[in-house]
Amino acid sequence: MGTERIKLTGREKSELWVEGVVTVILLLLLNFAVVVMINQMISASREWQSAIWTIKTTITFGPNSAHLWSWQYLFVGVMAIADIIVVYWRLIRRYRQMQMRHVIGELHYIADGHLNHRIRLEVNPDLQRVVTSINALVDSAVASMEEERKIEASKDELITNVSHDIRTPLTSIIGYLGLIEDKQYHNEKDLLKYVHTAFLKAGQMKVLVEDLFEYTKVRSQGTKLNTTTFDMAAMLEQLSASFELDAGKQGVEFEVKAEPTPLMMTADAEKLSRVFNNLVINAFKYGKGAKHIYLDAKQTGADEVVIRISNDGEPIPNESLSLLFERFYRVEGSRSKATGGSGLGLAIAQSIVALHGGYIYAESSAALTSFVMQLPLKPGVKLQKKSK
Template sequence: MMKLSGRERWLLFWEAIITIGILLLLDWSALTIIDQVVHTNESFQVGIFEIKSGLSFGPEDLRIWSYQWVGILIIGGVNLWVLIWRLVRRYRSFQMAHILSELHYIAAGHFKHHISYKLNNNLQKIIDSVNAMVDAQIRAREDELAIERSKDEMITNISHDLRTPLTSIIGYLGLVENEYEKLTPALIQKYTHTAYSKATQMKSLVEELFEFAQMQQLDLRLNFEKINLSEMLEQLAASFELEAQHKNLTLTTESWPDDIIVDADPDKMARLFMNLIQNALKYGTNATFIKLTSRLERNYVEVRVINDGEKIPAEAVEHLFDRFYRVEGSRSTKTGGTGLGLAIALGVVEGHNGSIYATSDDNTTEFVIQVPIIQRSMGKLNENETHTQSTPSA
């Protein structure tokens, strides 16, 4: 409830006094005019007499013999309504003034301030809207701070991941440059090979940074076309088969139905599954298999990348798609990862209006992707054709 100040209460009191005074003057004038009209018009007098004769009230049939009293009662009721209307109107103007004062206080820089008034009129909608705006401002500010911290962390991580191989490159090439006459051909080859591998690592990081930056662009345009997702997964599995064999893994695919046609950017979709397969190969410790499954649902396709490696800690699962995040505690790049693969995967899925999440238990770790069969940007002309191709079900 809003409390009025002493000054406002006095203003409200004098508003009532002035209103009553004005109404009494108007009433006296009205009654005087009515009395003159009645006394100067014989037909009015006859009509009033007949009305009074026909009116009675109560069990004893009391009669009103004075039309002045009837006028006073009517005018009194009107006066009371006008007085209440004026006071309520002035009271609400005070309420609006308090709300404006609160708004000026918020606009002065107190962006976390909420208006605490609870009113029983339409002004409450204004208060609720202002408080909702304040909450939105608080959330936006928190998001902005989180983005700033994320940018700072990203710069730190990039600096670390670039500085480490760059230091090695400079170090080994410096040895070759300064100690060339003292080095054997075998050492020269070893040092240049190490510098080359570190340079390749830097190139991979820069390329992933560039691709990640592309996926974060608000005006990102994907080249959608109809692709056979089942065939794509089979081809990717075949391309990673040799690497899987070196790690004593079996890499298989399953699709229900055999051919799943979806609208997608083939290059970006291929990168999505390549990143997930590479992630399973690098971090699926003690895994014996990697399985790619795809299933056609009513209006979307669900793809799962499954391995039976060691369980990912529950607290780490929700951060897997954060940029530069690695489950292991250190920033070591011994696994060859940059920490951007899953962040890029997330960007690809969101660009296809889909979703991606991970689950992990003692038996398997699964990355689940769901994307629509038909993309809005493909237009409506191909919708019937695509629907016909997607009717088979498991």
């Protein structure tokens, strides 16, 4: 946005006029006083008179040259130039003071709550740097305030979601335990059923609390990684082995591929293992009809590895892909489906990957649904997200 010239008020124009007139009068008085003083000095000194006469007789450009080049005229000419400079300097200084006054007025206007307003005045270069800094400071303050509002709204949303997810199983637990307390069961089979249901609901609450704790921990500032050097290929093999029993029950086969082998990297193995577990569990829960889960790691370049966890089950709708990593989001659109879960798993995964300086995104088609992680091979490198 361009700048606009300062519009001086009638009072400010009068101030400039008075400043100029007063300065001229003072300079004329000063010049007159200096001329009188020098004349008196010359009259009282024969040496000065001799020097002035020498100048008059030496510099000759015509009949009237001695008169034109008399010291009075030379002095008046020099003083006139000096006077013009002084008048210009004082007027410019006063004008810059007025510019500062207008800038301060703009600042008061912004301070009164007009935070969308910016100073667009055309001012001198020094003051312009100050104005630019002020505008940048206001932009930063507004951005911080907006971020603070988002954080507050996010906290409120978090409390609402957690309250909802805790209240549902807690209500069931209290209800079934109330039935037991009031002995409202017909036989031991009913009693065991009520206890078992309460136990399952308590387990759901435990998962939610643990995920919430993990989420806040990885999102907090100052979270540090406990890095070690390990073989990513071996980690993926161990991951597939740990889910071998579940895979057998659901008729799913794991396929692991790494390039090169071994694929050595330095990272927080425990936290990455948490990410991989979440993604594999999601593949079991939501990849309906899947026959394969693919674990693939490939080094690209000298400092980057791309890890894909894919399944060939039902695809994720395109409109849900960009929302997957929002906390408490579930594709099935319900907060109480049989799939369970806290809705925080992918948000935790995204935070852990970001802690490592990488990023994660999802791709889904009729053939494969993939969660793709791009991670640096060593800590301290922050990868820039490439276009998919």
